Amino acid sequence: MEYIESPPSPVFSGFIKRFWSLEYDPAGKNAESETVLPDGCPEIVFNLSDRFLKLHRDGNEVQAATLFSGQLSRNITIQPTGRVQLFGVRFQPAGFVPFGVSMGDMTDQIVDLRLVLGQAGGELEEMVNSASGFTDRIRIFENHFRSRLADQGKEDPLTSAAAEMITQSGGAIPLSALRGRLGVSERRLERHFKGAVGISPKMLARISRFQAVVRTIQRSESVGLLDAALSFGYFDQSHMIREFREFSGETPRGYFDHTHKISDIFTSVVD
Template sequence: MENIYFQKEATPKLSEIIKGFWQIDKKEDVSIVREKIIPDGYPELIFHYGDPYKTNIDGVWQVQEPNLMAGQIKNHFFLENSGKSKIFGIKLQPWGLNELFDIDMSKLTDKVVEIPIEILRTLAPIKKIGTSTLTFTEKVSNIEDWFVEFLSSLNLKHFKGQDAVQLIIKDQGKTNLKEIRNDIDISERSLERYFKTKIGLAPKYFSRIIRFSHIFKLAQSDNKMDWLDIVFLSGFYDQSHFIKNFKEFTGEDPSKYGFDEKNLANFFLNR
């Protein structure tokens, strides 16, 4: 039996902090599979309630803890299951982890780490729901109710840098950063500082990831496109520039990449 993937966008009243929810439930097939994870620009909270996973981000294989938070990843890395895969995840907006828990995101770049105990205490109701036997839809509904109440107790602030992030995402990473700074009236230094602390990447690199991830939406869309169309719509200068970026983020040539394969990389990048 293949992995069973579930996903749902967050309700509008939570979309300022949460992008969406996902679940992987591999009920029977326990074959060991090594899979690639490709950066998409969003941090996550992840709860394993099946058998452990191993991860290789920096060249060393390590067993993952069951309760994780993932910062911004700059390049692809690998995961390997050890048995049944049962995972519930919350994909946050790029600034979400910082806004919720005042985390310096520069310290989480290229890292997937155990959730600190003080944060895990706060998230205990979320963990309980996410790892329960409820259906995915029931889990999301209950977790959203919890987050609505939790967010009402916080004094969240809106920063100009957040507007820049939203503009980058809206234009699939193609807008010139100078134009964005002018549009929202923020200095280059202030924007760089915002991105370092609250996002974990430089603005230019974040834009590259968002532009790259748009390739997958185009390639997996119902309207089948040839590579020249995808190169143009993704905002690359030419095909060689496109291929170079694709290899940089995936380690593969785009002509050999399996966009229709049911794997974790395609599941995450198609959300």
């Protein structure tokens, strides 16, 4: 498995967290399914090889070649059908604002990029697919994003600042303290988050805390569940387990009993 990543050019760092590339060949035809966890970030993923399946209780769905994922409030399960070769653009929580999309409409949605960006999405897909490598794909995407910024001129500094404070604290900052620092009412902040992020400040804080717990346990087998729960501000171990079930679909012990080729990479990355 080969995973590489790169930060964006500084001018785009307020919108884009990182570019990444993942390549591997699953063993055999019956590749293992993968759990994708909520992480507080919208994302565009270009599939440069075989498609993925999105698994449902009532059947499987072949995913589009290029996907836009809005904010996830719950896990999804995917499965490769062959060789994996992905190029991804992970945005800041409010980083998709320049595309003029209401993120509240995209929560828990994973759709063909062309349904979100129209013809421009198809053109971008073709250019990225024909690029010579990782660096060239970054150049192509940044050129496209630069034109979006010039055309739309949209940004939401209030929401971006609030989201950064939440994620940098691992979801630990009290929202009342956050609103006090920014001088904003609860209602106004909720309204901004609905349009620019797609989930509430409270949900982003819960997801950020969950991700911090996953990273901590993933790095150290000696960390007990009770210690982790208390360290990250859960009321007790049962509270943390309920949150873990909601976001991963499993108990902590059940989740960590097996590896997750894709999720393990992304949860190990510290933003």
